[in-house]
Amino acid sequence: MDVIVGIILPVFGTLGLGYGAARFRVFDDAANRGLSLFVFNFALPLLLFRAIAQTKLPDALPWGYLLSYYLGAFGVFGMAMLTARRVFGRRLDEQGVLGLGASFSNTGMLGIPLVVTAFGADAALPLFVMIACHSLLMLPPTTAVIEAGQGDRQSIVALLLSLSKSILSTPIIWGLSGGLAMALLGVDIPGPLDAVAKGMGGAATPCALFALGASLTRYRLGANLREPLVLVGLKTIVHPALVWLLATQVFDVPPLWAMTGVTLAALPAGITPYLFAQRYAACQATVASAVFLSTVFSVLSLSILLLMLRA
16 A cells, blocks of 8 residues: 555646646646756756665676567567467557557656655666667667558668757766766765755656656547557567566576666656657557556556565
8 A cells, every 4th residue: 555655646637737728738748848858858867866876786687688678578579569469460560550559668757756765765766777778789680671561762870860869969878877987986976966856866866757747648548449459568578577587587687777677667658659650641540549558557556566576
């Protein structure tokens, strides 16, 4: 019950408040865009900067953590592609979009505030490792599959360069990198900077959740829910189950890192799969429905998961 009252209700209550504000039009798209920019460009980077800078780094990176997460992620990616082909008769490019919808977690808007709330500042380091690798590892293969299906000739090298440039220009990455540099050098954050980072970072969690809730009003459920429900099941149930199995039975992953990885795997689908669906005009209704439904379902699934992990 403490998990529900202390973590789930505050997290999803704030998300629901944002959804209601946008649904009743007391918080419009322009306001949500401004809030989202504040969260991603300032609040979250400073939150992560401060948390990483104050974290004691491990002697060696737990490679089993990354292998557990991404073997699980690409496993459900492949399952989604196979199901899309065999059951729903989807083309290769559509299979790629649906694969991403089943495997790409909402680490920014929901993952960071949820993990920090559930496991504390010590979870900042595994969060950093995952966020730094997430897009870089997941998006190039997805893009290659989609563009192969649509006949695009752009090289993988060009895709990697473009993606790397995009990642390196992301404020969250700069915040993480700055905090890591200070932790490696053993330098304390200067008092005034620490005060600013603490104040701004304190606004990150509620603002991110409120903005996510408001953004959910943009999505509409499609007429056919069979495909979205498959994606929801793969994303919120199969993905975390695979990561848990790999982290605990195959690799020797430290408990905090394992809990963080499983929780990140259990997150609902993020906005990135929907952006890919829009960009390539493939399965937009299916992915939009999956984003909405997986977020709603995760209220229950994450509650159960956190109860199990913190037992």
